Amino acid sequence: MKRKITLKQIARELDVSISTVSKALRNSPEISEDTKQKVQAFAKLYNYKPNNIALSLKNRKTNTIGIIIPEIVHHFFSKVIRGVELVANKRGYNVIVGLSNESFSKEVINMEMLANGSIDGFILSISKETLQLQDYHHFNETMDQGMPVVMFDRVVSDIKCDKVIVNDFGGAKRAVEKLISNNCKQIALITTKDYVSVGKLRTQGYMEALKESGFELKSSLILKLDDRLDYEVHLEALEKEIEQLFKSNTAIDGVFAVNELYALSAMKVARKLGLEIPRDVQVIGFTDGVLSKHSTPSLSTVSQHAQIMGERAADLLINKLETVSTEAEEEYQTIVIETDLIERESTK
Amino acid sequence: MKRKITLKQIARELDVSISTVSKALRNSPEISEDTKQKVQAFAKLYNYKPNNIALSLKNRKTNTIGIIIPEIVHHFFSKVIRGVELVANKRGYNVIVGLSNESFSKEVINMEMLANGSIDGFILSISKETLQLQDYHHFNETMDQGMPVVMFDRVVSDIKCDKVIVNDFGGAKRAVEKLISNNCKQIALITTKDYVSVGKLRTQGYMEALKESGFELKSSLILKLDDRLDYEVHLEALEKEIEQLFKSNTAIDGVFAVNELYALSAMKVARKLGLEIPRDVQVIGFTDGVLSKHSTPSLSTVSQHAQIMGERAADLLINKLETVSTEAEEEYQTIVIETDLIERESTK
Numbered sequence: 001m002k003r004k005i006t007l008k009q010i011a012r013e014l015d016v017s018i019s020t021v022s023k024a025l026r027n028s029p030e031i032s033e034d035t036k037q038k039v040q041a042f043a044k045l046y047n048y049k050p051n052n053i054a055l056s057l058k059n060r061k062t063n064t065i066g067i068i069i070p071e072i073v074h075h076f077f078s079k080v081i082r083g084v085e086l087v088a089n090k091r092g093y094n095v096i097v098g099l100s101n102e103s104f105s106k107e108v109i110n111m112e113m114l115a116n117g118s119i120d121g122f123i124l125s126i127s128k129e130t131l132q133l134q135d136y137h138h139f140n141e142t143m144d145q146g147m148p149v150v151m152f153d154r155v156v157s158d159i160k161c162d163k164v165i166v167n168d169f170g171g172a173k174r175a176v177e178k179l180i181s182n183n184c185k186q187i188a189l190i191t192t193k194d195y196v197s198v199g200k201l202r203t204q205g206y207m208e209a210l211k212e213s214g215f216e217l218k219s220s221l222i223l224k225l226d227d228r229l230d231y232e233v234h235l236e237a238l239e240k241e242i243e244q245l246f247k248s249n250t251a252i253d254g255v256f257a258v259n260e261l262y263a264l265s266a267m268k269v270a271r272k273l274g275l276e277i278p279r280d281v282q283v284i285g286f287t288d289g290v291l292s293k294h295s296t297p298s299l300s301t302v303s304q305h306a307q308i309m310g311e312r313a314a315d316l317l318i319n320k321l322e323t324v325s326t327e328a329e330e331e332y333q334t335i336v337i338e339t340d341l342i343e344r345e346s347t348k
Numbered sequence: 349m350k351r352k353i354t355l356k357q358i359a360r361e362l363d364v365s366i367s368t369v370s371k372a373l374r375n376s377p378e379i380s381e382d383t384k385q386k387v388q389a390f391a392k393l394y395n396y397k398p399n400n401i402a403l404s405l406k407n408r409k410t411n412t413i414g415i416i417i418p419e420i421v422h423h424f425f426s427k428v429i430r431g432v433e434l435v436a437n438k439r440g441y442n443v444i445v446g447l448s449n450e451s452f453s454k455e456v457i458n459m460e461m462l463a464n465g466s467i468d469g470f471i472l473s474i475s476k477e478t479l480q481l482q483d484y485h486h487f488n489e490t491m492d493q494g495m496p497v498v499m500f501d502r503v504v505s506d507i508k509c510d511k512v513i514v515n516d517f518g519g520a521k522r523a524v525e526k527l528i529s530n531n532c533k534q535i536a537l538i539t540t541k542d543y544v545s546v547g548k549l550r551t552q553g554y555m556e557a558l559k560e561s562g563f564e565l566k567s568s569l570i571l572k573l574d575d576r577l578d579y580e581v582h583l584e585a586l587e588k589e590i591e592q593l594f595k596s597n598t599a600i601d602g603v604f605a606v607n608e609l610y611a612l613s614a615m616k617v618a619r620k621l622g623l624e625i626p627r628d629v630q631v632i633g634f635t636d637g638v639l640s641k642h643s644t645p646s647l648s649t650v651s652q653h654a655q656i657m658g659e660r661a662a663d664l665l666i667n668k669l670e671t672v673s674t675e676a677e678e679e680y681q682t683i684v685i686e687t688d689l690i691e692r693e694s695t696k
Contacts, residue, residue: 026411028440063374064461072445073426081420085447089454092376094461097420097445099433106437113412113442118466264642294612296644 005046014038027105064094065317066119068110070102070127070154075260075289076306077125080152083310084123091318093120100127108138120321121148123313126156128227132195148320150313153304154197162316163334164309168198171302171339172205175284176256178300178341180213182282182348184254187215188245190262192227199227202258202286221249231261238262242269255283260291263299267346283346297345305337312337353394362386375453412442413665414467416458418450418475418502423608423637424654425473428500431658432471439666441468448475456486468669469496471661474504476575480543496668498661501652502545510664511682512657516546516634519650519687520553523632524604526648526689528561530630530696532602535563536593538610540575547575550606550634569597579609586610590617603631608639611647615694631694645693653685660685 011018016035024031024039025048031039042048065088069077081097088095096119098110107127114122122142130136131154139159143149152164179187189206192199203222210217223245225231231238242265246252255270257263263285270281277283277297285292288303312335359366364383372379372387373396379387390396413436417425429445436443444467446458455475462470470490478484479502487507491497500512527535537554540547551570558565571593573579579586590613594600603618605611611633618629625631625645633640636651660683 022411023440026440026442029438030440062461063370072420072429073423075421078421078426081447085449089449090377092371092374092378094374094457095447096458096462097447099429099443099445101433101437109442110444113410114444290639291642294639294643 005043005048007048010039010042010046010048014042026109061321062118062120063092064096064119065314066111066114066122067095067097068100068107068114068122068124069097070100070125072097072099076153076287076304079306080125080310080313083307083312084314085310086307087311087314087318091314093314093318100130102128104129104133104135111138111142115142115145115147119147121150121317123150123152123310123317125152126154128196131156131197148317150317150320152309152313156197160332162313162320162332164313164316164337165334166198166304166309166337167339168201169205169208171286171304171341172202172256172258173209174205174339174341175286175302176206176209177213178343178347179254179256179282179284180209180215182254184282186221186249186251187254187256188221188223188249188252188266190223190225190242190245190255190257190266192258193224196227199258206256218249221245221252225262231265235265238265239269242266243273246270246273246275253281255281256286257283258286260285260287260289260299260301263301263346264291264295267295267297267299277346278348282348284341288342292342292344300344300347301342303340303342305339309337353391353396355396358387358390358394358396362390374457409669410466410468411440412444412467413662414459414462414470415443415445416448416455416462416470416472417445418448418473420445420447423639424501424635424652427654428473428658428661431655431660432662433658434655435659435662435666439662441662441666448478450476452477452481452483459486459490463490463493463495467495469498469665471498471500471658471665473500474502476544479504479545496665498665498668500657500661504545508680510661510668510680512661512664512685513682514546514652514657514685515687516549517553517556519634519652519689520550520604520606521557522553522687522689523634523650524554524557525561526691526695527602527604527630527632528557528563530602532630534569534597534599535602535604536569536571536597536600536614538571538573538590538593538603538605538614540606541572544575547606554604566597569593569600573610579613583613586613587617590614591621594618594621594623601629603629604634605631606634608633608635608637608647608649611649611694612639612643615643615645615647625694626696630696632689636690640690640692648692648695649690651688651690653687657685 007018007021011021021039024036085095098114100107107130136159139149150162155163155165191203194200255266257266263283267277267283275281285299285301288301292299292301355366355369359369369387372384415429433443446462448455455478484507487497498510503511503513539551542548603614605614611631615625615631623629633647633649636649640647640649
């Protein structure tokens with residue numbers, strides 16, 4: 001193994017201040033791209049680790065679980081955290097949370113920071129940017145260093161680790177089957193672009209249900225939204241897209257939306273166009289958040305059991321932490337959480 | 349300063365296993381109350397600190413801010429975190445989040461864990477249990493050790509630190525004044541018990557507005573709920589209490605509720621009793637969360653500007669971290685965020 005290099009040595013070698021090195025490694029906007037590239041390349045070459053003292057703590061048990069989630073203002077993720085907390089507390093573990101804000105570099109920084117002696121293992125859901133870049137080195141490096149990782153919801157099949165996922169395909173299929181059995185003939189789908197794995201699977205579930213019932217697939221009935229735009233802030237943009245969908249398909253009598261906000265917006269737009277719910281249009285969403293329950297009419301939805309996902313993930317991680325592996329090859333599990341269809345007022 | 353004692357020494361002295369000591373210090377339910385008390389008293393006497401190596405890191409700058417919040421499934425707190433993140437990222441800091449789950453002991457454990465070399469300073473909102481116990485030793489100890497703390501929203505005047513609060517009194521007063529100017533004669537208040545400082549201040553704002561307008565204060569119009577019960581889970585219990593309020597005061601034509609859930613439930617109960625909103629009853633809530641915007645009718649509410657609170661708190665903390673104090677006496681600031689009244693469909 002190469003000898004460890006310090007911030008000070010990097011600064012001396014490149015003739016810049018220590019503060020510049022530190023900021024460049026943190027990708028600070030204060031530092032020029034040129035300097036950042038130089039510092040980062042040098043640090044990589046000499047295998048720089050942010051904190052050498054902390055590394056000595058790595059073999060110490062902290063009894064703390066690190067959670068990395070993409071977004072905090074999101075009922076689903078906060079329910080998962082509640083589930084992790086519940087099991088962690090029961091089993092004598094503490095929980096700390098880091099946020100990637102859907103950014104690849106923030107995900108990397110957070111993992112490095114927490115892996116440096118603060119925690120025993122990770123429970124995480126991958127950021128959208130990481131999924132787009134398909135750069136998973138930080139997950140693999142963390143596991144190579146002996147720190148277990150459990151992924152939930154947004155996972156990648158290439159990465160070998162324990163996983164907890166929702167049956168997105170099956171949940172979506174069942175929702176659309178419900179609309180079909182409720183006599184809907186023109187069922188629209190409001191979904192995300194395909195790089196988000198869960199959006200893709202839900203889209204496939206929609207298509208499979210239609211296919212099995214002998215329906216013709218019409219691409220004009222599928223609205224794929226770029227969810228890098230925060231629609232909670234840009235509600236009008238969202239409603240405009242949905243209004244377009246309804247106007248180009250005036251016979252729409254059913255809508256399946258891959259999240260709560262899309263479903264609620266569909267109900268709002270339908271009402272605005274003089275359609276009554278569920279008489280003229282029936283709507284089913286995905287995710288049982290606060291909005292579904294409190295909306296008028298209340299929203300029928302596919303429940304993901306977010307809290308149970310958190311509980312299962314915590315059990316998987318703690319089991320791994322407390323078992324001494326004797327096998328040469330580690331074994332990994334994927335737990336699939338089945339969804340429930342919660343029928344409320346937006347369906348007949 | 350006393351010599352540091354290790355887990356092992358405590359275990360030997362008390363003739364128990366190391367694991368028992370560790371669990372007792374974490375207040376694990378696996379350990380008997382008797383043993384816990386013995387271990388905790390001994391550890392306190394010998395000034396035990398969970399991790400001696402980590403203490404050596406304490407003077408190292410981590411460029412990380414620790415946030416401790418009482419509850420994660422809460423739009424207000426997640427918006428505050430978003431505000432902290434925004435400023436922290438701009439200024440080159442990272443953020444990690446610990447959860448107290450409204451529990452005193454979890455708040456203490458989380459602070460100890462993070463103060464042990466993981467972060468440079470805290471931004472926090474006090475747990476309900478801590479407020480009830482009025483035990484603030486952990487905040488004072490943290491600050492005595494030279495780690496700055498900024499408190500937001502739920503603060504205590506006894507503690508000397510930087511604070512960011514909302515003008516709860518003024519916001520509540522303005523909301524009730526609005527109901528009065530909209531011709532409401534019998535204005536009910538749905539609030540929490542007084543130990544939550546923000547609930548108390550909002551109650552005072554309600555009373556002051558009525559007093560100034562020459563209204564008589566009727567205790568029968570004030571419903572004080574014990575919010576240790578999670579009403580999001582026990583919605584029916586909440587609605588029953590509110591229904592009782594409406595039934596004992598059939599002339600109610602205005603409702604001011606100190607949070608979103610209470611306000612929405614009031615609208616639901618009113619509708620159930622055949623009252624139309626805003627024609628028969630006008631309703632104003634507090635906190636501009638997702639429910640207010642998406643409910644039918646949409647809810648008029650007092651906006652707390654949660655994200656701005658987070659931004660101000662982060663600026664206060666980072667300013668303190670980056671300034672070398674030359675004064676003998678530290679100075680502390682309290683920033684008061686003014687509220688806005690957002691008028692939607694639930695008022696005339």
